[in-house]
Amino acid sequence: METVGFLMDGFAVALTPYNLMFALFGAFAGTLIGCLTGLGPANGVAILIPLAFTLGLPPETAMILPTSVYAGAVYGGRISSILLNIPGDEPAMMTCLDGYPMAQQGRAADALAISAIASFAGSLIGTIGLIILAPVPARFALTFGPVEYFALLLLAFATLGGITGKNPMKTVIAAVLGIMTSTVGIDISTGTQRYTAGVLPGAGASLGSFISYTLEKSVIGKKGRFGEGDIRGVVAPEAGNNGAASGALVPMLTLGVPGSGTTAVLLAMLISLNITPGPLMFTQNADIVWGVIAALLIGNVLLLILNIPMIGVFVRLLSVPPMYLLPIVTMVAFVGIYSISHSTFDLYFMIVFGVGGFILRKLEIPMVPIILGLLLGPEMEKNLGHALILSDGDWMTLWSSLLAIGLWLVAGLGLVLPTLVGPILCRRMRSAVKEDLVSD
Amino acid sequence: MTGLGDRILGLFLLVVAVAYGWVAQQWPEPFGGAESVGPETFPTILAVVLVVGSLYLMIKPDVDAKWPVGESALELVISIVVLVAYALLLEPLGFIVSTTLAIGALSWRMGAPLRQAFLTGLISAVAVFGLFNYGLSLSLPNGLLGGF
Numbered sequence: 274m275e276t277v278g279f280l281m282d283g284f285a286v287a288l289t290p291y292n293l294m295f296a297l298f299g300a301f302a303g304t305l306i307g308c309l310t311g312l313g314p315a316n317g318v319a320i321l322i323p324l325a326f327t328l329g330l331p332p333e334t335a336m337i338l339p340t341s342v343y344a345g346a347v348y349g350g351r352i353s354s355i356l357l358n359i360p361g362d363e364p365a366m367m368t369c370l371d372g373y374p375m376a377q378q379g380r381a382a383d384a385l386a387i388s389a390i391a392s393f394a395g396s397l398i399g400t401i402g403l404i405i406l407a408p409v410p411a412r413f414a415l416t417f418g419p420v421e422y423f424a425l426l427l428l429a430f431a432t433l434g435g436i437t438g439k440n441p442m443k444t445v446i447a448a449v450l451g452i453m454t455s456t457v458g459i460d461i462s463t464g465t466q467r468y469t470a471g472v473l474p475g476a477g478a479s480l481g482s483f484i485s486y487t488l489e490k491s492v493i494g495k496k497g498r499f500g501e502g503d504i505r506g507v508v509a510p511e512a513g514n515n516g517a518a519s520g521a522l523v524p525m526l527t528l529g530v531p532g533s534g535t536t537a538v539l540l541a542m543l544i545s546l547n548i549t550p551g552p553l554m555f556t557q558n559a560d561i562v563w564g565v566i567a568a569l570l571i572g573n574v575l576l577l578i579l580n581i582p583m584i585g586v587f588v589r590l591l592s593v594p595p596m597y598l599l600p601i602v603t604m605v606a607f608v609g610i611y612s613i614s615h616s617t618f619d620l621y622f623m624i625v626f627g628v629g630g631f632i633l634r635k636l637e638i639p640m641v642p643i644i645l646g647l648l649l650g651p652e653m654e655k656n657l658g659h660a661l662i663l664s665d666g667d668w669m670t671l672w673s674s675l676l677a678i679g680l681w682l683v684a685g686l687g688l689v690l691p692t693l694v695g696p697i698l699c700r701r702m703r704s705a706v707k708e709d710l711v712s713d
Numbered sequence: 714m715t716g717l718g719d720r721i722l723g724l725f726l727l728v729v730a731v732a733y734g735w736v737a738q739q740w741p742e743p744f745g746g747a748e749s750v751g752p753e754t755f756p757t758i759l760a761v762v763l764v765v766g767s768l769y770l771m772i773k774p775d776v777d778a779k780w781p782v783g784e785s786a787l788e789l790v791i792s793i794v795v796l797v798a799y800a801l802l803l804e805p806l807g808f809i810v811s812t813t814l815a816i817g818a819l820s821w822r823m824g825a826p827l828r829q830a831f832l833t834g835l836i837s838a839v840a841v842f843g844l845f846n847y848g849l850s851l852s853l854p855n856g857l858l859g860g861f
């Protein structure tokens with residue numbers, strides 16, 4: 274059981290007072306960010322990344338901070354779902370279905386406590402899964418050649434796109450736009466200058482688009498309505514969400530391919546720390562990987578301790594009207610970016626990205642594949658290049674192994690299936706819940 | 714015409730894709746002669762995929778989103794102007810003054826009473842300044858309040 278040994282080492286890293294302090298701060302800040310109307314985990318992590326750099330944190334702490342923010346934000350998002358019926362991100366929509374009606378029946382505290390416990394259980398199971406599963410793909414990945422990696426990267430775009438977008442073609446377009454941006458600069462294998470321009474801060478883009486979007490929402494003002502108010506409707510999605518949150522870390526840590534928008538931001542963080550995620554990280558940076566995993570476990574415990582007594586505070590925070598809250602959040606995001614470079618030039622960049630992001634959002638071009646493309650583009654090109662050089666330019670090499678073909682197939686399905694199956698599943702789940710209520 | 718937004722986007726992307734693909738073909742052959750894979754290989758694929766995508770958008774556009782018009786469009790433009798002004802004034806005026814003005818202006822435009830809006834701005838600016846400068850020892854510009 275070498276894994277257990279590694280995990281113990283991980284705990285030794287995560288339990289140092291310094292790291293523990295950041296885990297606590299991260300979990301708290303994450304919950305706060307998560308419950309602010311619609312900010313969501315990806316943006317929460319993105320806001321705090323500049324902080325990790327400007328403070329010059331050591332790599333393991335720099336990773337522990339956003340990971341705990343992530344765990345906190347996933348939970349925090351539920352608070353706004355339950356109390357305001359505003360889902361912070363897509364997965365929180367399921368919690369809205371029954372959490373909000375419970376709040377309307379005066380059982381808000383119940384719903385919040387239940388979701389805290391369900392989150393805890395879910396993320397605990399998810400993290401245990403992570404511990405057991407993480408080394409497996411890493412070992413497996415060592416047998417991957419460039420052909421398989423290229424297919425795997427495609428799969429990442431396809432599955433993530435399938436989740437984030439309504440129109441698969443727009444997901445493809447978004448991914449291509451992101452990858453195109455990543456080809457700006459010097460070609461790694463030949464040294465040719467390509468589309469040379471500036472460097473683009475990706476996190477600012479997602480943040481900017483969010484801010485302008487919510488600004489518009491609050492100007493226009495709209496509300497949706499969901500389900501009926503069944504406790505089980507809160508428990509299931511909560512446990513699922515947090516399990517999935519830990520689960521999304523598996524491909525990110527082991528293969529360097531993020532499983533969700535937030536893990537994409539975490540990946541950017543790792544890359545900027547000069548750590549290459551992937552199979553080798555488990556041997557080269559074992560302390561960081563296991564430190565992060567242990568921090569996730571500790572973070573979940575902290576969250577449970579923190580959340581139940583703090584519910585009242587979060588509820589009060591939520592009652593701050595958006596007309597005060599959003600400008601403050603906008604400014605904090607600005608300051609975060611400014612404090613890295615001390616250059617107002619980056620602020621103009623953020624504004625431009627914000628406007629661009631707003632337009633893309635209106636056109637339903639999903640943001641996540643763009644950021645993902647920006648991050649994974651170089652890796653994709655490198656693997657494609659290697660594969661083609663090894664095969665002397667024969668393109669059929671991309672489908673030369675069974676594994677690669679399998680990945681291509683799954684990628685294709687991942688892109689198309691959600692648009693076909695999604696609506697059917699939703700309808701089924703709705704009617705299933707209703708039948709349950711009747712039979713009670 | 715329905716789906717105008719997507720059609721315009723498609724047209725724009727088509728131009729981008731063609732320009733991007735065309736530029737890729739102009740690069741000189743890398744030192745050591747042409748190989749099966751050059752600097753233009755990957756960009757060319759991307760350009761082709763984007764051409765297909767943009768054509769698809771023009772032929773089969775989605776239903777148009779509701780674009781902000783009239784007053785709300787104006788509000789959005791105002792908030793962008795406020796943000797640009799903030800970036801311009803951050804260093805000359807200093808963090809506290811410019812942040813107070815920016816948060817105040819944005820809150821006010823979002824419907825808060827004038828006095829409360831700027832009061833909120835002042836309080837949060839001072840709090841964030843304190844947090845960054847003293848809590849995290851990351852210096853933010855002092856500007857007008859130089860002696861701080």
